[in-house]
Amino acid sequence: MTSMFGEPIVRREDPRLITGQGRYVDDFGRDALAAAFVRSPHAHARITGIDVDDALEVDGLVAIYTWEDLPGRVGEPLPLLIPHPALTHGRTAYPLAREVVRHVGEPIVMVVARDRYLAEDAAERVQVTYEPLPPVVGIEKAADGGRLVHEDVPGNVGARLLQEVGDAPAAISAAPHVLEFRLDIERSASMPLEGRGVYARWDAGDESLRVYSSTQTSTSVRMAIAAKLGLAANKVEVIAPDVGGGFGVKIVHPWPEEVLVPWAARLIDREVKWTEDRREHFISSAHERGQVQHVRVGFDDDGRLLGLDVTIQHDHGAYTPYGIIVPIITSTQLLGPYKPGAYRVEFTSLYTNTVIVTPYRGAGRPQAAFCMERTMDRIADELGLDRAAVREVNLIRPEEFPYDQGLIFQDGRPLIYDSGDYPEMLRRIKELIDWDGFAALRADAKREGRRLGIGLACYVEGTGVGPYEGGHVEVDSSGRVHVSTGLTSQGQGHQTVFAQIAASELGVPIEDVIVTTGDTRRFGYAVGTFASRAAVMSGNAIALATRKVREKALRIAGEALEADPRDLEIVEGVVRVKGDATASIPLRTVAVLSNPLRYAFDEAAKQATQFVVGGSADAPPLTGEPGLEGKDYYSPLRSTFASGMHAAIVETDPDTAEVRILRYAVLHDCGRLINPRIVEGQIHGGVAQGVGGALYERMVYDTEGQLLNASFMDFLMPYATEIPRIETGHMETASPLNPLGIKGAGEAGVIPVSAVIAAAIEDAEGIRISRMPISPSELYHLRLDAAAG
Ligand code: MCN
Numbered sequence: 001m002t003s004m005f006g007e008p009i010v011r012r013e014d015p016r017l018i019t020g021q022g023r024y025v026d027d028f029g030r031d032a033l034a035a036a037f038v039r040s041p042h043a044h045a046r047i048t049g050i051d052v053d054d055a056l057e058v059d060g061l062v063a064i065y066t067w068e069d070l071p072g073r074v075g076e077p078l079p080l081l082i083p084h085p086a087l088t089h090g091r092t093a094y095p096l097a098r099e100v101v102r103h104v105g106e107p108i109v110m111v112v113a114r115d116r117y118l119a120e121d122a123a124e125r126v127q128v129t130y131e132p133l134p135p136v137v138g139i140e141k142a143a144d145g146g147r148l149v150h151e152d153v154p155g156n157v158g159a160r161l162l163q164e165v166g167d168a169p170a171a172i173s174a175a176p177h178v179l180e181f182r183l184d185i186e187r188s189a190s191m192p193l194e195g196r197g198v199y200a201r202w203d204a205g206d207e208s209l210r211v212y213s214s215t216q217t218s219t220s221v222r223m224a225i226a227a228k229l230g231l232a233a234n235k236v237e238v239i240a241p242d243v244g245g246g247f248g249v250k251i252v253h254p255w256p257e258e259v260l261v262p263w264a265a266r267l268i269d270r271e272v273k274w275t276e277d278r279r280e281h282f283i284s285s286a287h288e289r290g291q292v293q294h295v296r297v298g299f300d301d302d303g304r305l306l307g308l309d310v311t312i313q314h315d316h317g318a319y320t321p322y323g324i325i326v327p328i329i330t331s332t333q334l335l336g337p338y339k340p341g342a343y344r345v346e347f348t349s350l351y352t353n354t355v356i357v358t359p360y361r362g363a364g365r366p367q368a369a370f371c372m373e374r375t376m377d378r379i380a381d382e383l384g385l386d387r388a389a390v391r392e393v394n395l396i397r398p399e400e401f402p403y404d405q406g407l408i409f410q411d412g413r414p415l416i417y418d419s420g421d422y423p424e425m426l427r428r429i430k431e432l433i434d435w436d437g438f439a440a441l442r443a444d445a446k447r448e449g450r451r452l453g454i455g456l457a458c459y460v461e462g463t464g465v466g467p468y469e470g471g472h473v474e475v476d477s478s479g480r481v482h483v484s485t486g487l488t489s490q491g492q493g494h495q496t497v498f499a500q501i502a503a504s505e506l507g508v509p510i511e512d513v514i515v516t517t518g519d520t521r522r523f524g525y526a527v528g529t530f531a532s533r534a535a536v537m538s539g540n541a542i543a544l545a546t547r548k549v550r551e552k553a554l555r556i557a558g559e560a561l562e563a564d565p566r567d568l569e570i571v572e573g574v575v576r577v578k579g580d581a582t583a584s585i586p587l588r589t590v591a592v593l594s595n596p597l598r599y600a601f602d603e604a605a606k607q608a609t610q611f612v613v614g615g616s617a618d619a620p621p622l623t624g625e626p627g628l629e630g631k632d633y634y635s636p637l638r639s640t641f642a643s644g645m646h647a648a649i650v651e652t653d654p655d656t657a658e659v660r661i662l663r664y665a666v667l668h669d670c671g672r673l674i675n676p677r678i679v680e681g682q683i684h685g686g687v688a689q690g691v692g693g694a695l696y697e698r699m700v701y702d703t704e705g706q707l708l709n710a711s712f713m714d715f716l717m718p719y720a721t722e723i724p725r726i727e728t729g730h731m732e733t734a735s736p737l738n739p740l741g742i743k744g745a746g747e748a749g750v751i752p753v754s755a756v757i758a759a760a761i762e763d764a765e766g767i768r769i770s771r772m773p774i775s776p777s778e779l780y781h782l783r784l785d786a787a788a789g
Contacts, residue, residue, distance in 0.1 A: 004500040004510050005740075008677035012510075013495040022242040025197035025214045025275065032199055032271035033062055035261055036119035038109035038126045039284060040101035043135035043353040043705020044149070047099055047128060050109060054125035060114035061122045063268055065260070067096040067108075073228045074263050078256065082323035086161035089153040090320045091351070095256035100133070102149055102318035103353050104705055105283025110260050112272055135353040135705040139292050139313045142350035149318060149351035158316055159324045159349040163331060165406035166342030171307030175298025179378050184771040185367045185754070187290035187315065187699040188692070190360040191717060192490070194244025195276035196285060198258050200265035208235040211262050215240050216250040217528030218518045219486050224254040225262050233524075236262075240518030246490035247689070248359040249286045251530045252321055282710035287699055288326060288360035290315035291367045295375055298341075303379045303390035308340045310371060312347035317356040324349050325410055326357060329364035329462075332407045332415055336372050336460050337422040337643060338394040343406075353705045359530065361689055362750040365461060370772060373457040373755035377762065387759070388430055388456055395422040409639060411465050417641040419733045420460070420669060425645050429456065429667040432729055433647035441649075451654060452662070453764025456647045457752035462639040463670070463744025464536025464735075470525055471542035473502055473549045474629035479573055479588030481506060481513045483546075485538040486526020488518030492746055493678040494534060498542050500674055501740070505546035506553075507570030508587060525633075532642070532744025535674060540634035540738045548630030553590045556628070560585050560593060587628075594628040640735040642743040644668040646687075646752045648724075650760040657779040659695055659761055661724040669731040671743035679745045680728050686749020688723045693750070694757040695773050696722070 016022060052064050067075060078092045097108045109126050113119035134147045136156060141147065145155035172178055197214045209231060215221050215238070222238040225231070243250065257274050265272040276285070296309040314327040327347040334345060376394075380387040396403050398421045409415040430436065438454045445452045474482045483502045489495070499513035516522045517538075518529075527537070554565035557575035561568070561583050569578050576584035649663040666683055673679055696716035700708045709715045734741030758769040761779065767786045771778070 003504040005504040006673055007500065008675060009496065009500070009510070011493045011496045011678060012499065013493065017242065024194055024242050024244055025199055025212045028212045028241070029199040029201065029271050029273045032273040033112050033114060034116040034119045035264065035272055035274035036111050036116065036123045037107040038111070038123045038128060040097065040104055040106045040108055042101060042130050042132055043104050043137065044133040045101050045130035046133060047097060047101065047108065048131050049129040051127040052109070054127065055111065055122040058113065058118055058122040058125065060118035061111065062114065062270070063112040063264060064122065065096065065110045065264070067094055067098040070096060073230065074259060078254065078321055079224065080323065081253070081321060082325055084159070084323050084328070087159040087320060087324050089158045090323065091150050091153065091158070092321045093256070093319045095259050103355055104707060105280070105355060107256055107284065110264065112264055112268070137352060137354060137701050137703055137705045139290065139315050139350060142315065142352045143313060149353055153351060156351040157348055158320050158351055160346070161324070161328065161331070162346040163407050164344045168307040168309045168342040168344035171342040172296055172298035172309060175306040176300055177382060178296065178298045179382060180296045181378065181770065183293040183295065183371055183374055185289050185291045185370055186773060187287045188360070188697045189287040189699060190247030190249050191281070192245025192247055192249065195278065195281040196250060196255060196257065197275040198261045199271070199273035200262035201271045202266040202269055204269055208237070209262055209266060210237045210239070212239050212241055213258055214243050214250060215253065216246040216488050216490060216530055217253050218488050218520055219524060219526040220253045220528060221258055222520050225259065228254070228259050229263055229266065238520045240488040243488060243490040246529070247361045248288070248363060248530060250490070251528060252286060252358050278712065279710050282715070283355060283707055285355070286358040287317065287355050288357050289367060289693065290357065291330065293367070293371045295371060297375050297379065299379050301383065302393050303383055303385050304393050305338060306341040309344045310334060312345070314347055314349045315352050315354070315357060316349045317352060317354045319356050321356060322358040326359055326364040328410050330368045332409055333365050333460065333462060334368040334372050335405055336369065337396055337420070337458050338372070339396055354701055361686065361747050363531070363747065365459060365747070365751045366690065366693060366754055369457055369459045369752045369755045370758070373752065374758065374770070377759050388426060388435055391456070391458060392423065392426055395426065397423065409462060411639065413638045415462070416638060417460060418735050418737050420641065420643045421731065421733055422643060425643065425667050425669060425731060428729060429645040429647050429665060432665040432667060432727060433649065433663060435647065438649065449654070451652045451764045452649060453652070453760040453762065454647065454649050455756045455759025455763060456645065457755035457759060458645045459751045460641050460643045461532065461744070461748055461751060463532040463642050464636060464640045464738070465531045465533050466636050467527065468633050468635040469527060469537030469541050470523060470631065470633040471538055471545040472523060472629065472631045473542065473545045474627065475549060475553070475587055475591045477588055477592045479512055479586060479591070481508055482516070483513055483542055484516040484522040485542060486520070486523035487529045487534055487538050490529065492529070492534060492682065493675065497535065497674045497678060498538065501539055501542050502546045505543050506550050508573040512573060532746040532748070535742050536636070536640060536738055536744055537634055539674065539742060540740050541632055543740055544632035544634060545630045548632060549628060552594070552630065553587060553628060556590050556593050557585050591628040595626045634738070637737055640671065640737045640743045642670045642745065642748055644748050644752065646756045648756045648760045650757060650764055652761060652764045652779065657776040657783065659757070659779070661691065661757070663727070664724040665727045666749070667729045667731065668745070668748060669733050670745040670748065671735045672732055672741040673730060674742065676730060682745050683728055683749035684726050686747060687726050687753055688718060690750040690753020691723055692718045693773060694754040695775070698773055
């Protein structure tokens with residue numbers, strides 16, 4: 001049997017999902033009561049009164065709650081996850097607003113009714129009176145500090161963090177060439193097709209709670225609910241069933257609704273469910289990306305970096321439930337595959353009266369790549385050098401690994417790249433896009449009156465962040481292999497890849513492997529799915545657990561076959577003596593033998609079911625543990641660093657300023673590939689989101705803090721028609737840090753896209769692109785500005 005590891009097999013979950021057999025939170029609790037929320041229509045206001053009398057008249061209303069009704073910990077502000085010493089003024093929201101609202105969409109009143117219609121009707125009848133306060137909208141308004149989002153946060157500054165390697169200002173002053181410029185990246189959001197949702201069922205007899213949540217972190221949601229509601233953790237079960245995308249927004253835990261729905265379910269002893277609608281998702285979940293970056297760079301005649309000084313202003317929205325992880329990632333991952341000479345980076349994280357900002361696929365790295373790669377292009381432009389050549393001279397060489405960038409990473413540990421081959425990657429991406437042949441292509445197009453441009457961008461991405469993840473593997477008496485891990489799945493194909501790992505490690509057909517994720521009943525200790533960590537973390541944990549099972553299977557089979565376990569192998573689910581086809585025993589029989597209390601039918605032996613009570617001749621005393629199962633955890637020393645380079649050719653319309661992507665090429669290195677097809681799918685999805693961020697998607701706030709495009713009619717997500725065919729090449733530089741040699745892949749596709757497309761547009765138009773996204777009307781106006789000189 002060939003190993004399943006590395007095979008491009010099709011995703012096993014898809015037949016179920018594409019034939020409507022998936023089960024999402026809203027598919028559970030059909031008869032549950034429905035919750036709806038009254039949310040703030042103001043970006044910033046003091047609540048002067050809440051009158052629920054009219055709402056109480058609605059037939060079918062069951063309960064209505066304001067902050068005043070929330071007892072003890074339930075009413076306390078939500079937790080601040082990942083605190084950091086630089087976050088001197090971290091602030092989180094109350095689950096229902098108390099006195100002040102700080103963004104449109106903040107929940108104020110929770111209504112529970114017989115169904116969603118009635119709940120919405122009752123919510124509409126709640127009269128909240130407000131005293132509007134001046135809103136702070138946009139980074140510049142926040143930075144001027146004239147208006148405050150939180151009265152006790154001077155200058156709206158939540159955090160300020162400086163990291164330095166060498167003396168960048170001095171290196172820049174001494175450099176033969178210096179450039180200085182500003183870059184703007186607008187706010188966007190991840191927009192999973194399934195919004196958030198939570199359904200809770202209280203069992204009064206057992207005093208336990210079962211919660212279904214569309215979450216990326218079921219075990220953490222469980223801990224949070226247990227703590228808030230004063231329950232023992234083992235009295236709370238949290239299940240993430242099928243989740244229709246997360247992309248980061250479902251990491252935050254607990255969301256207010258994740259506390260309030262279970263709390264209400266227990267209080268009124270009825271099942272309660274809340275399903276987010278799209279407008280709620282726009283105004284009450286999370287956004288990301290918004291940053292302003294000021295760059296000063298010094299370099300030599302070859303374009304070699306001598307000093308880089310970057311100042312970042314990060315828009316954090318109204319609260320910081322997820323700490324300052326996003327700007328930390330931007331500032332520490334900005335250097336990509338390059339050696340910067342001296343480096344100074346400082347970010348300021350600012351509060352605004354807008355929706356909170358938490359990681360969205362790429363998590364600060366698209367901004368980082370935009371900064372670094374625009375810088376590379378500017379240097380090339382300034383010196384009249386080839387853009388790829390400027391990158392080449394700055395790359396870290398393969399012999400320099402492990403390479404310490406001298407910075408402290410998001411996990412508080414030194415940022416050390418473990419492995420990679422960036423020069424080879426640059427060579428191959430140039431080949432893939434035919435970088436050197438582009439001039440001729442452009443010239444041909446020009447003769448037809450067409451404008452083409454080419455762009456290139458690189459990135460390095462820390463993946464597989466700790467602290468741990470676990471795996472449990474059990475072979476049952478039918479020979480099926482049950483694999484479980486505590487982290488959740490939102491569409492990454494974990495049912496397939498984890499089965500590939502277990503099948504390869506154990507030597508069984510993949511059809512025999514069943515994978516469970518995100519169910520605290522099956523696996524209670526886990527961190528969650530984010531930061532491209534599942535493959536590295538759970539993948540390795542499952543491999544380690546499977547190795548334990550394999551070892552045990554060989555031991556038991558060795559006893560049964562009277563052979564040395566070292567002489568045995570497992571092939572297609574059968575343990576056999578190497579080189580002796582006659583001496584074998586199926587794994588399912590080994591599973592039966594692993595339990596002295598046997599109750600099974602052994603197909604192979606055509607042996608009748610036997611039930612041994614009190615021991616018998618063929619039931620030896622138990623040595624070790626019964627059952628053919630194993631559990632293990634994987635905890636990394638530090639993150640492993642994936643890398644990639646993208647290149648694109650675009651065409652800009654001379655009349656309409658529309659941008660068309662003619663070719664898009666990706667070269668990607670995530671260490672050993674478990675499943676190349678799945679990795680390519682992940683890259684395609686990431687590139688699609690990147691194209692959205694480069695050309696279409698932005699959150700448009702007016703000066704009053706109203707989100708003007710809070711619907712899919714106005715927020716332009718690309719369709720398949722806007723996404724080019726993506727040509728993908730792989731490199732497999734194994735990570736030396738983990739047993740399987742893998743690095744993460746889930747976010748990579750999105751990271752350099754804005755930088756690549758900006759570069760290609762700039763190349764086509766000869767006009768500086770310093771802002772993302774760029775719409776046809778913006779490009780048109782840039783043309784007018786350029787023409788006016
Ligand atoms: N993989 C592989 N070989 C490798 C590395 C990864 O075959 N060397 C496979 C993995 O086994 C997994 C997939 O690629 O099936 C992604 O793996 P990984 O990089 O570990 O990422 P995670 O599984 O931890 O997923 C999280 C990541 C993130 S952070 C976001 S955001 C994101 C993403 O995945 N959200 C997604 N991809 C998504 N895809 C879908 N469909 N929906 C989301 O919400």
